Amino acid sequence: MSRSMTLNVRVSGALGxxxxxxxxxxxxxxxxxxxxxxxxxxxxxxxxxxxxERLKAELTAAFAAPESAYQPLDAETIIARNARN
Known part of the structure; x- marks a missing residue:
């Protein structure tokens, strides 16, 4: 959706x-x-x-974790976890 807006801003001194x-x-x-x-x-x-950059850092940290830190999850578990958040 495109929305138009009018702004009135007063700038004086060094900024002006x-x-x-x-x-x-x-x-x-x-x-x-x-x-x-x-x-x-x-x-x-x-x-x-x-x-x-935040997303990239989170993914980098997640993929740097040892494989033993990963745990299998089924769809129901993921849906239930996301419903709580």
Whole structure:
């Protein structure tokens, strides 16, 4: 589902000057909206990358465990365990 949202943000002082340098003819962005959308996309990518890194670390630790640590489980046991969580 795509959802549109309007944001009003007041930025002043050093932050406002920084934004102004990055927008317009001399900046990397045509307008402030484009700049903010890019910042949000980058933050979303960062959050997704952090989640992937956490998952990768958990899988690495799980696969590093000795085979004797593994135990056979049937589907009913897994479903019951997941229902408790």
């Amino acid at each position: 000057e920084f934004v102004a340098r990055n927008v317009g003819n001399d900046g990397a962005y045509e307008n402030v909206s484009e700049y903010v959308r890019d910042l949000i996309r980058r933050d979303r990518e960062r959050a997704e990358a952090e989640g992937f």
